[in-house]
Amino acid sequence: MSERMPHAALEAAVASAVGAGHGAHVAVDEVHRDGIDYDAFLAHRAVHRIRGTARVDGEPVPWSLVEKVTEGPAFASPYLYDNAEREHAAYTSGLLAELAPRVRAPALRGAECDAEGRITLWLEDVPAPARPLGADALLAAARDLGGLAAEWVGRVPHEEWLFTGWIDRHGQPGAVGAGLAVLRSRHPSAVARLGSHLDAAVPLLLAQHRVRGILESLPQTLCHHDAVGANVFQTEHGTVLIDWESVGPGSVGADLASLLLASVRRGDASIATVRAVLGDALDAYAEACAGVVPPELVRRGFDAAVCLRWKLIVDTAATLASGDPARRGSAPAEEPERSMDELVGLVDVLIGAAERTLG
Known part of the structure; x- marks a missing residue:
């Protein structure tokens, strides 16, 4: 699925993902979304791999992110929303920035909580290993x-x-x-x-x-x-x-x-x-x-x-x-x-x- 005209918060997340320097002009013309099977039994939660090409000072640069969206408390269950708020706080507080020498969380590229309480995280897209684990x-x-x-x-x-x-x-x-x-x-x-x-x-x-x-x-x-x-x-x-x-x-x-x-x-x-x-x-x-x-x-x-x-x-x-x-x-x-x-x-x-x- 693709969409056009990404909003400013997503463009900022893409700029972080591609490592655009301060002052660089980043434009995202199109976003492709592919659903990730994640806790499908939890209503009002969606996780997608989103990708596309950004123009950084006019040069095309491919990018991909994981987008995790939890609807606001008017829709999401208290259990689900509590979890989403906790993960949002963990990322935005800086707690997950330095965990241990050989353990880390995916890098946070952007976060947003809108007026209805809808929480969105844009995270580093880490390649998934083979399953089951050996x-x-x-x-x-x-x-x-x-x-x-x-x-x-x-x-x-x-x-x-x-x-x-x-x-x-x-x-x-x-x-x-x-x-x-x-x-x-x-x-x-x-x-x-x-x-x-x-x-x-x-x-x-x-x-x-x-x-x-x-x-x-x-x-x-x-x-x-x-x-x-x-x-x-x-x-x-x-x-x-x-x-x-x-x-x-x-x-x-x-x-x-x-x-x-x-x-x-x-x-x-x-x-x-x-x-x-x-x-x-x-x-x-x-x-x-x-x-x-x-x-x-x-x-x-x-x-x-x-x-x-x-x-x-x-x-x-x-x-x-x-x-x-x-x-x-x-x-x-x-x-x-x-x-x-x-x-x-x-x-x-x-x-x-x-x-x-x-x-």
């Missing part, structure tokens, strides 16, 4: 996330807009009762695939207050809180993390749990790959934190953050009981049986973390 990519991301954690331990910002509800978002305390009912129903299909894990998960749900206490007692740092594979872009200079809508304080190890556990659940990595690199990934993260956080606390933080994801086993058991096909969001063409194998394998990781955390 072992090398996971290990590199684990090391760089450890570097991010080490950089911010003991000096987490206190801005009111930072996200602080990450434990409740993952631990879902209001859903524990319904989760226990699913586990205790012991549907034959769930028992056949999950076996003793159904019983092992019950004390995990009942001990979520203990899990919270462990996480809150650990060293706190600045976390991305959605470092799932789809948001991790490897480059020759390190890791680029996109979608900073949940940035805020969190425990060491929390982002590593997102990378390794949530990536499999979404379909951004395979359980076989995660199993193969799990120990090395923990070591890589801990080595990046050396001298700042002891490795045993990194492991404790990772395991406890994994324990927050108890809903994995409940949802897997419910899918088995219903007979509905299993699905992983980033792998829509995957055979349902393969998806179920991936989820059941991930349950093993969850229960292992629960055993180490709760003893």
Whole structure:
């Protein structure tokens, strides 16, 4: 799709993207938009790759940007708009300008919030790597996330807009009762695939207050809180993390749990790959934190953050009981049986973390 006559804010973003110097005349005659599949279930949010040719002092220069638009609060849900406001604040405050030696956010080229509250970000277009993530990519991301954690331990910002509800978002305390009912129903299909894990998960749900206490007692740092594979872009200079809508304080190890556990659940990595690199990934993260956080606390933080994801086993058991096909969001063409194998394998990781955390 193309449009003509871009407005002044977009022209300024394009000028930043092409590196036009002060005083240079930049004109954008046409903009081509291609939709990017991004959280399609969230209404009133649109993400496009926009591109075209700008004339910089008369010379044609190609450009491309990622344009992320969230409608104002009259249309977007409070959850969605809160996330959009947080990412806008994170970029425009300068917080994301210098994160860690090998971690960065896409460069901000322009931002706008109009009179109706419609928020637009124009961001650097970072080339997407292959999916699912392989072992090398996971290990590199684990090391760089450890570097991010080490950089911010003991000096987490206190801005009111930072996200602080990450434990409740993952631990879902209001859903524990319904989760226990699913586990205790012991549907034959769930028992056949999950076996003793159904019983092992019950004390995990009942001990979520203990899990919270462990996480809150650990060293706190600045976390991305959605470092799932789809948001991790490897480059020759390190890791680029996109979608900073949940940035805020969190425990060491929390982002590593997102990378390794949530990536499999979404379909951004395979359980076989995660199993193969799990120990090395923990070591890589801990080595990046050396001298700042002891490795045993990194492991404790990772395991406890994994324990927050108890809903994995409940949802897997419910899918088995219903007979509905299993699905992983980033792998829509995957055979349902393969998806179920991936989820059941991930349950093993969850229960292992629960055993180490709760003893």
